Amino acid sequence: MKSKLLMIPISCLGMLIIFSAVSFGQVQTAGKASGRKPNIIYIMADDLGYGDIGFNGQMKIKTPNVDKMAKEGIIFNQHYSGTAVCGPSRAALMTGVNTAHGHIRELSAWTASGKPIDLLDEEVTVAEELKRAGYKTGIIGKWGLEEGAGTGAPNVQGYDYFYGYKTHMEAHHFYPEYIWKNGEKIVLDKNVTAEKKGTYSNDDFTTKAIGFIKENKTKPFFLYLPYTVPHNEITVPEDSKKPYQNLGWATRPMTPGHYYHDPEGNTAYAGMVARLDRYVGEILKTLKEQGLDNNTLVIFTSDNGPGYDNGFFNSNGPFRGKKLTLYEGGIRMPFAARWPGKVKPGTTTEHPSAFWDFLPTACEIAGIKPSKKIDGISYLPTLLGNKLKQPAHDFLYWEINETQGPIQAVRMGKWKGILAYNKPFExxxxxxxxxxxxxxADKNQDIAKKIKDTMIFTRTENSEFPLTKRNSNYGKTPD
Structure with a gap:
């Protein structure tokens, strides 16, 4: 694995070492009532924008369960995805390594060789780390990190149980004719993909997730729950659309093609987000029913910025950009965490954090240290309300390279620099x-130079993802 530890000031390193004992002691004390380590559930939406959720200002779509979860926990106002498209963003989440150093920096459609790219055997995922600490691990939903290279299967990347889509292309349809259970291809006889008949996949994921929680209620578990709503295709069962019909909304006719969209997009999109909110409510209800509520950290976020909205829903909130861009709208995510008795209700934080911080956070909760060098810094201090004990990143880095050519971005304190192909530095x-x-940039040349230099020195080369303009290996296959 090509990785490089971020440069952290000595003062921050000392703070981190001191706090490791303090915070883990608090977690141990908090978990004594249950006699076991805390459970962790990570719920991730697909192409959900910062502004699609009520707690971030959404006015048209109702998200009462996620909003209640946020009210009962903490909201991170400055949490970032791995990048602005699904595959590499999820890789950063799983490995704690950002796109400056990661093996997967783009979807397989954009490799220089034209070959698929998977997680490597030598990469260590958060699931592998937590298994070392005695956790039962499961992923239910969209994996997207096993594209055909032969090394990325969830069951060889630390997961005891997998149910869902292996590849990102499979995840483009909500009524799949097959699904994967561990390494077995399960044919869904009653599903007709093009006619959108059968079981809506994300309903099935929720049922399986509830089953996983119940089956593992006597042992510590990590459940990664990456739903595929509200990613294209824009479709949802009728009961979720009904509350948004006859409201006088502008309509958005949808043309089926690769995606078998519903005829009208706006009510379908609203219904998808509302259905996702319902799933969150069902998961939280199950935790309470099983007596696991107080010993379970639940995180809710999204993998990258919105892909559907053209302004009607204000999905990117106050930000510029959306999916496939490195402006804030493409990478700043809704993020809420709930952990009764440990996370103080009704709190917010401005601590800048990113997907690669989840692995060290989970490790610290489990009482272990990451087994490889990573780019992440645990945000457990922030979760537990210890703002003064929270180490900070010197900078955050992203890159993406699709149709528009390579783009790099670095956030350094209050500054954000963007270097796009054949465009002036921003x-x-x-x-x-x-x-x-x-x-x-012209008025702040010193900081502009510092950020441009950082883009160079922090990045390790990757032969599959050079910073050159390329064409998709899949022609015009959608992301």
């Missing part, structure tokens, strides 16, 4: 210009 002061409307 610099934004996020404290004064959250929407990234005014490029101030």
């Amino acid at each position: 610099l934004y002061d996020l404290t004064a210009d959250l929407a990234e409307t005014t490029n101030v």
Whole structure:
């Protein structure tokens, strides 16, 4: 695995070492009542925007369960995805390594060789780490990190149980004719993909997730629950659309093609987000019924910025950009965490964090250290309300390279630098210009140079993902 530990000031390293004992002691004390380590459930939406959720200002779509979860826990206002598209973003989450160093930096459609790319055997996932600490591990939903190279299967990457889509292309349809259970291909005889008949896959994922929780209620478990709503295709069962019909909304006709969209997009999209919210409610209800509520950390977020919205829902909130861009709208995510008795209800934080911070956070909760060098820093101090004990990143890095050519971005304190293919360097002061409307690079040449230099020195080369403009290996296959 090509990885490089972020440069952290000595003072922060000392703080981290001191806090490791303090925070883990608090977690141990909090878990004594149950006599076991805390459970961890990580719920991830697919292409859900920062502004699609009520707690971030959504006005049209109702998300009462996620909003209640956020009210009972903590909201991270500055949490970032791995990048602005699914595969590499999920890889960063799983490995604690960002796209400056990761093996997977883009979807397989964009490899230089044209070959598929999977997680490698030598990469260590959060599931593998937690298994060392005695956790039962499961993933239910969209994996997207086993594209055909032969090394990325969830069951060889630390997961005891897998039910869902292996590849991102399979996950494009909500009524699949087959699904994967561990290494077995399960044919779904009653599903007709093009006619959208049978079982809506994400309903099935929720049922399986509830079963996983019940089956493992006597042991510590980690459940990774990456749903595929509200990613294209834009379709949802009728009962979820009904509350949004006859409201006088503008309509958005949808044309079926690769995706078998419903005829009208806006009510379908709202229904998809509302159905996701219902799933969250069902998971939280199950935890209470099984007596696991107080010993389970539940995180809710999304993999990258919105792909559907054209402004009607204000899915990217106050930010510029969406999926496939490195403006804030493409990478700043809704994020809420709930852990009764440990996370103080009704709190918010401005601590900048990212997907690669989850692995060290989970490790610290489990009482272990990451087994390889990573880019992440645990945000457990912030979860537990110890703001002054929270180490900070010197900078955060992202890259993406699809149709528009390579783009790099670095956030360094209040500054955000973006270097896009054949375009002038962009610099934004996020404290004064959250929407990234005014490029101030010419007026701040020293910080612009520092960020450009950081883009160079932090990045390790990857032969499959050079910073050159390329065509998709799949032609015009959708992301």
